[in-house]
Amino acid sequence: MAVLILLVFVVVLGLCISTTLLRWNEMRYRKKGLPPGTMGWPVFGETSEFLKQGPNFMKNQRARFGQFFKSHLLGSPIVVSMDPEVNRYILLNESKGLVPGYPQSMLDILGKNNIAAVHGPAHKSMRGALLNIISPTMIRDQLLPKVDEFMRFHLSNWDGKTVDIQEKTKEMALSSTLKQIGIESYSAALKPEFYKLVQGTISLPIDLPGTNYGCGLQARKNIIGILRNILEERRASPGVQHDMLGGLMSSGHKLSDEVIMDQIITLMYSGYETVSTTSMMTVKHLHDHPKALQQMREEHLEIRKRKRPGEPIDWNDYKSMKFTRVVILESMRLTTIVNGVLRKTTHDMELNGFFIPKGWRIYVYLREANHDPFLYPEPLTFNPWRWEDRNLEYNDNFMLFGGGTRLCPGKEMGMVEISTFLHYFMTTYRWEEVGGQNLEKFPRVQAPNGLHIKVSNN
Numbered sequence: 001m002a003v004l005i006l007l008v009f010v011v012v013l014g015l016c017i018s019t020t021l022l023r024w025n026e027m028r029y030r031k032k033g034l035p036p037g038t039m040g041w042p043v044f045g046e047t048s049e050f051l052k053q054g055p056n057f058m059k060n061q062r063a064r065f066g067q068f069f070k071s072h073l074l075g076s077p078i079v080v081s082m083d084p085e086v087n088r089y090i091l092l093n094e095s096k097g098l099v100p101g102y103p104q105s106m107l108d109i110l111g112k113n114n115i116a117a118v119h120g121p122a123h124k125s126m127r128g129a130l131l132n133i134i135s136p137t138m139i140r141d142q143l144l145p146k147v148d149e150f151m152r153f154h155l156s157n158w159d160g161k162t163v164d165i166q167e168k169t170k171e172m173a174l175s176s177t178l179k180q181i182g183i184e185s186y187s188a189a190l191k192p193e194f195y196k197l198v199q200g201t202i203s204l205p206i207d208l209p210g211t212n213y214g215c216g217l218q219a220r221k222n223i224i225g226i227l228r229n230i231l232e233e234r235r236a237s238p239g240v241q242h243d244m245l246g247g248l249m250s251s252g253h254k255l256s257d258e259v260i261m262d263q264i265i266t267l268m269y270s271g272y273e274t275v276s277t278t279s280m281m282t283v284k285h286l287h288d289h290p291k292a293l294q295q296m297r298e299e300h301l302e303i304r305k306r307k308r309p310g311e312p313i314d315w316n317d318y319k320s321m322k323f324t325r326v327v328i329l330e331s332m333r334l335t336t337i338v339n340g341v342l343r344k345t346t347h348d349m350e351l352n353g354f355f356i357p358k359g360w361r362i363y364v365y366l367r368e369a370n371h372d373p374f375l376y377p378e379p380l381t382f383n384p385w386r387w388e389d390r391n392l393e394y395n396d397n398f399m400l401f402g403g404g405t406r407l408c409p410g411k412e413m414g415m416v417e418i419s420t421f422l423h424y425f426m427t428t429y430r431w432e433e434v435g436g437q438n439l440e441k442f443p444r445v446q447a448p449n450g451l452h453i454k455v456s457n458n
């Protein structure tokens, strides 16, 4: 009996403490004019609900509070915007104090000269330098030939094998970028460090030995050491090399070595998960939709018919891959590779009729726009043809690559890599999935146990 009374007492006490803590936390943020919403627990906020429920958390909060609400996620008070017009305004108005707001761990590990860490004139100059080395002309003349050569090599010898396409597309994205940068001969040293760096960017910033963050910082130091040697070697050899590193070293923007090295890390990081996951999901969607697969295969076989055996694809071939482009866009839309982008206020401001304090984060949530039934009827159906007759890629609400002043500068480069990979995959092989495959869509798209396919020659 005494035990039962004690148990009831403990439960009631627990409930009282929880309610008081939740109330207290709500009161702390009850400033006049803040958007509606709930703040959850002190320190932890609503992070665990967000990670558990994923997109449903956002939908539930939207049902309660509308498209613009406050919360406390990933260690910071935050405003979530699901309103496409407000999102566009935010992305276009960085100069009004709406700067990138990525987590500290990410900024520390990617470096203080990382593009997401700089604003104003520094951002403009860095972006200019990057746009120069991945411009359509550079892709046509220098990068596409490298990508083509790499993809043939990467896709050789898959016949008769069962491969994990998740692992293969990750390897493809990183190795292809290293080749375009011009540092592929250092792959063996760079790759293991890069994987640790990626882990570190999505960790709590606790710098202790053995933590993901600590290992990420160390990996960054090691990568910088390797890049410094590469820069010295390049300077010691005559002439300019025609690759991304050569472009950065001879840039009219006169970049310091520190900036060049952070740009290299940015290039490796930005195209890694985005390109690999899009490629994996496109293969998955094609597998599940034979009609689209058939049409796409015909498009690629048609290109091969125009060429001698073994002849590389060129810019015109890439441009002629019209159906491939819409298949990739539809895969990206349906899967939503990038759920949203983060911004931070540099001062107290009014936004969408609400008061937003200095330092608050804003989650420009893009996922819902991808599933908007007005823009994409039957939004959960894979229908690449929907992109053909309407100019959806140029619609104001097309945000697969972000928007405004930070619109992805690697969009075309990424599309070239994915299209070239698919070209050689499709024209060389057929494939079947092996067994049931588990796919997680949130917080990131991944196959926790891999996505295994059995591959055979066409």
Ligand code: HEM
Pocket: 100, 115, 116, 127, 130, 134, 266, 267, 270, 271, 274, 275, 278, 337, 338, 341, 342, 400, 401, 402, 403, 405, 406, 407, 408, 409, 410, 411, 413, 414, 415
């Ligand atoms: C399918 C592939 C890709 C997707 C879905 C994608 C998506 C995005 C998105 C949504 C942003 C906006 C971030 C923000 O506003 O904070 C962005 C920015 C960026 N992306 Fe991509 N990206 C892809 C491929 C690439 C590639 C291949 C590169 C490099 C060659 C690249 C380089 C960058 C850089 C440097 C930025 C920062 C731009 C700035 O801050 O001005 N991306 N990307």
